[in-house]
Amino acid sequence: MSFTPITHTCQYNEEDGSMRMFLRGRPVILYGPSDKDPLDPAKVAPPPQNKLKLEWVYGYRGKDCRSNLYLLPTGEIVYFVAAVVVLFNVEEQCQRHYTGHTDDVKCLAVHPNKLIIASGQCAGHDRLDARPHVRVWNSVSLATLAVIGAGQMERSVSCITFSRADGGTLLAAVDDGPDHTISVWEWQRHDKGHCLTETKCSVDTVVAAEFHPLDRNQIVTCGKNHIAFWTLDQTNMLYKRMGIFETRDKPKYVTCLAFNHNGDVLSGDSSGNITVWARGTNTAARLVRGVHDGAVFSLAALKDGAVLSAGGKDGRLVLFDAHLHAPLRETVIEGHYGGVRVVAEGRGSQLYIGTTKNCILHGDLELGFSPAVLGHVDELWGLACHPMLPQFVTAGWDRLLQLWDGLSHSTVWSKDIEERAQCCAWSTDGGVIAVGCLSGKWMVYDPHSREMLTQHHDGSEPIQTIQYSPDNKMVALGSRDNFIYVYRVDDNGSRYSRLGKCLGHSSYITHLDWSEDSQYIRSNSGDYELLFWNATTCRQVTSPTSVRDVTWSTNTCPITYNTIGVWPENADGTDINSCTRSHDSRLVATGDDFGKVKLFAYPVTQPKSLCHQYGGHSSHVTCVRFAADDSRLLSAGGLDTAVMQWLRD
Structure with missing residues (x-):
């Protein structure tokens, strides 16, 4: 979090009280209220007195990452989404967050002492500040102990593992660059660690790397077309022996690894088979065929010696004895949660399951599983807060509309609306939810029954924004086809009749606001226009001068006189995706293309305005909205699919 000076080229005209702002060289003329005192454009506005604190993170990254869910002795599960590592106590319903990363976290490892955690990230927006690296940190204090590999890794850290037979003095990491380099580090040597060795791991993708739990300096890696057994010798050279499948069918992918209590290596593959590799050898000793329909995504050797196998496609959990003889028990995860990505052993017979649809389930094989974490699985743009209650809805390209409770941090319900959603809005009385879709269709839902009340179609381009008028008698929809469609609202939001469409923008509509008296609409477009x-x-x-004194109900348009200062110097007009004013009109928050949430004092009329800025999202922040009582800010990350809840202090 830091103060950020925000400046750009502006020219103030004292005669008519207008500011000429240049966005990508294009002039935008904005008129202030007629009773406004003259501005000094050179003056720097201070940041707001209020700050934000990350309170809750909704979501999990199971869609495309592995080995990213563990139980800690504190009773917390640790996992990641976006650039945040989450420590979540499911029983006590409380979260803590490690926020040292600057972009997507891609992998996670827990030290043998169960106290220290390593997490690896990909390259970020800022090439200097966000190079791929591994951060080693204390899970109790959240203090960073070492930052390893910055400047040595190319693209992303895909796998990390602590040594186990020697008490965790070494850390191995695999880079997702073209050579998939594997490096071994003495991570405690100093705050950047000491690289003992590195070598090319494989021309093909590497999906897992694990130190052997019993044999010192032994590492196993696997991935596309291979499993490899590595030895770190006394001269710190890494030697590789490729796994030999002999006459048995060589799988396209070796997808996961585990170790049984004897120290044998167990590997799952894309054909649904489990292979046993006897300790110390690189030859397949035994093959258990057809355990799953599709790939084996996770293998877990449990405390009692049993082995649990999980399928990514079939969603089945199969429990074997220690010798992988006939299955003892099996169960299937409900399909709408996705396939099983990873299994983590909890306390007693409890299991935690991360799924391919970004959910975390908890339960056991006998009684079944219930969700602890739900999330979106595709780009997320739609976010709207209830006008009175501490609830909000999200809608994404995954066709999911989800209602959340911001106090209990839980999902009230989740519904497949069968359309890719781009935006959503509550009616002013909170009675209905409108959802705009990529197809030009928009639907209205009852938040209690979840039933669709009506649907309409306007153009064939995405509906970018929806806003109900303050008197709840109209709704306006901004479309990618450059038009704003205005409807009259009847029967408590269940019936709509079109009043007309606003023609005049020469580019797609990005944002719109209603005046407080419901008489006027203002709108921004892709070519940086502000029209009324x-x-x-x-x-x-x-x-424009005739509406300069109009009072606006909201300030979701980022290009307005009262938000001049939210634009950075040399800004592209598309850099800011979302803007919102608090209901008490003291703050403005923005979400931008660089994963940042920024907080300004409202109005932001000074071209040079200081702000507080916050990381956590790893993708463009697509929407920010204040809760009804202004106590919290919600932010949605596009590709990172996470929703973050920030507490205002």
Whole structure:
């Protein structure tokens, strides 16, 4: 978190109280209220007195990452989403967060002492600040102990593992660059660690790397077309022996690793088979065929010696005895949660299961599983807070509409709406939820029954934004086809009749606001225009000075007189995806293309304005909204699919 000076080229005209702002060289003329005191553009506005603190992270990354869910002695499970590592106590329903990363966390490892954690990230937006690296940190204090590999890793850290037979003095990491380099580090030597050795691991993708739990300096890696057994010798050279499948069918992918109590290596593959590799050898000793329909995504050797196998496609959990004889028990995860990505052993017979649809389930094989974490699995743009209650909805390209409770941090319900959603809005009385989709379709839902009340289609381009008028009698929809569609609302939000469409923008609509008296609409577009409209006639108000004293119900348009200072120097007009004003009109928050949430004092009329900025998202922040009582800010990350809840202090 830091103070960030925000400046760009602006010219103030004292005669008419207008500011000429340049976005990508294009002039935008903005008129302040007629009673406004003259501005000094050179003056720097201070940051707000309020700050934000990350309170809760909704979501999990199971879609494309492995070995990313563990239980700690504190009773917390540790996992990651976006650039945050989450420590979540499911029983006590409380979260802590490690926020040292600057971009997507891709892998995780727990030290044998169960106290220290390593997490690896990919390259970020800022090439200097966000090079791929591994961070080693204390899971109790959340203090960073070492930052390893910055400047040596190319693309992303795909696998990390602590040594186990020697008490965890070494850390091995695999880089996702073209050579998939494996490096071994003495991570405690100093705050950047000491690289003992590195070598090319494989021309093919590497999906897992594990130190052997009983044999010192032995590492096993696996991935596309291979399993490899490595030895770190006394001269710190790494020697590789490729796994030999002999006459048995060589799988396309070796997908996961585990070790039984004898020290034999167990590997799962893309054909649904489990292979046993006797300790100290690189030859397959035994093959258990057809355990799963599709790939084996996770193998876990449990405390009692049993082996649990999990399928990514079939969603089955199969429990074997220690010798992998006939299955003892099996169960299937409900399909809508996805396949099983990873299994972590909990306390007693409890298991935690990360799924391919970004859910974490908990339970046991006898009684079944219930969700502890739900999330979105595709790009997330739609976010709207209830006008009175501490609830919010999210809607994404995964066709999911989800209602959340911001106090209990739980999912109230999740619904497949069968359309890729781009935006959503509550009616002013909280009675209905409208969802705009990529197809140009928009639907209205009852939040209690979850039933669709009505649906309409406007154009064939995405509906980018929806806003109900303050009097709840109209709704405006901004489309990618450059038009704003205005409807009259009847029967408590269940019936709609089109009043007309606003023609005049020469690019797609990005944001819109209603005036407090529901008479006017203002809108921003992809070519940085700010236009004004008479809502009932859908006619453009061609004289901006005639509406300079209008009071606006919201400030979701980032290009306005009162938000001049949110734009950085040399900004592209598309850099800021979302803007919102607190209901008490004291703060403005923005979400940008660089994963940052920024907080300004409102109004932000000074071109040079200081702000507080916060990381955590790893993708473009697509939407920010204040809760009804302004106590919290919600932010949605596009590709990172996470929703973050920030506490305002």
